[in-house]
Amino acid sequence: MRLRDDWDFRGLVHQVTDETVLERLSVGGVTAYIGFDPTAASLHLGSLLQLCNLRRLQMAGNRPIALAGGGTGMIGDPSFKAVERPLLTLEQIEANVEGIREQLTRFLDFTPAAGPSQALLLNNASWLTTISLTDFLRDVGKHFTVNQMVAKDSVKSRLDRDDVGLSFTEFSYMLLQAYDFLRLNLDHECTLQLGGSDQWGNITMGTELIRKSAGRSAAGLTSPLLLRADGTKFGKSESGANIWLDAALTSPFEMHQYFLNTEDAMTPMLLRFFTFFDHDTILDLDEATKAAPQERRAQRALANAVVTLVHGEDAASKAERAGEALFQPSIAELDETTLLTIVADAPSSTFGREEFAAGIDGVDLVVRCTLAKSKAEARRFLEQGGVYVNNIRLEPDARVGLESTLHGRYVVVRRGRRDLHLVVVQ
C-alpha cells in the first residue's frame, strides 16, 4: 500500500504546500518533522494524530524527527489561542521534555536498527537559547514583514479583539518556529514539516524562510483538526480533563473507556486516524456499526487498538475485561483475583475494620473515596441516585457496613456511569 493512497483513504491530509509531497513520502527517504509543545510532562490525545502520522511516515521508509519545543515552549504558541498564556519556567520545560521523550519511544523506532529511517528526537532549546538577538533579527526577522505576520489567520482574531491583546513575545513565536524548520533543513536535510491545520501559518513561514535565506525548497503538510460531531474539541474526558498518554495520569482503563464510548458518527474517522488496520478491516467495521450499532464492534476494535499502541497488549486486554465485568451486577460473584484485576486501575482507599463495622454514612463514604469534592456534592449525588455500592444503587440515608464487603474486605463504590473507587477494609 502506497503511503499516498493510504493517507487519502484515511483523510489525513488537509493542506499541502505542493502536490509532490505525498508522492515523495510514498517513495521514502524523506526527513520530516513535527513539533511537540512541552507544556506538560505527558502528551495527551491531542497529540495522538501527529504521533501516528510520524509512525506512518517511518513505516513507509522515511525518517521522522520529533522536535521537542524546549525553546519555543518558553514563548508559547499563540495560534488560535484566545488569550495570552502564562510562561513556563525553564526547569518545568526541561522536566516536561524528559517525560515526553519516554512516550515517543512507543510510537517511533529510535534504534539504529531502523537504518536510514531511524527516528530522531531533538530539542529546539539547543539552538533557540543560544542564538543572539541581533543575529536572529538580521537572519530571520529580515525575511518577513510585519504586514504579512499581522495578516495570519492564527493571530488575526487576537488582534481584532478589544478585550485582550497579543504580546510581542507571543507574536514572535511564528518566527521561532520558522527558524526551527530552517535549522532542521540545514542540519538534518529535513524537507517537510507536518502539523495540525492550526499550524499552517507557522509551517509556511518556515518553508518561506528556507527558500529566502537558504535558497532551498521545503514543504508542509497539515492534517485536519479533530472535531467531535458537535463541533467541540476532541480528546477531553467528560469532565473536560485531558486524556493523557501517561498511565499514571490517565489509566489504561479510562482511556479504553473513552474510546469505547465514542459516538457512532465519530468512529469511522477515529479508526482511520488512530489505528493501523488495513482498509478492508476498517470498511468492515464501518459496516458493522451500521448493521448492528448496539454491538459497537468498531468502538471495541478502536479502543483495543489505541490502548495497545499506547500501553501495550496486556493493559488493553485488562482494560477490556474490566469494562465487561464492571457493568454487570454480577460483580459480587467474581472471585477475588478477578475482582482485583478489574479494579486494579481504580483509585483505592483503606478503612479501618472497626469503623467500618459500625457502618459508614453514605456521604462520608463518597467524600473519603474522593468521588465528591465536598459533602454538599456527595449529598447531591446520593439524592440524585448517582452512587452505587457493588453496582447496586445506594439510598441517600443508607449506611454501608461489613455486610457490603466482597470477600470480607472489598467494596466497589461507583459514582455515576464510570467513576470507580475501591474500598479496602483492614
Place this chain on the structure above:
RNA sequence: GGGUCGGUGCCCGAGCGGCCAAUGGGAUCUGGCUGUAAACCAGACGGCUUUGCCUACGGGGGUUCAAAUCCCUCCCGGCCCA
C-alpha cells in the same frame, strides 16, 4: 507617563445601594430513554454542624442600618495619545 474603558462564580456575560450565593447562555455532573453511544427530556451546579450560618463579585481601606453595586487607593488588562 497621560486619557479612557474594563476586571463578577469553570468559561462567556447580566446586575450597578437592600428583594443577590448573584438573571441568562455554554461547559460540567446526576438521572431517564438507549447501545457503558449520539440526540432528546428532567434535575443539579460555593461551602458547612443546612428552615440557619459562613465565604465569595481583582487586592486593601472607607461611607452606610445595609455594598458586587457609592468613595479612596493599589494591582492587572484593552484601546487611544505621548
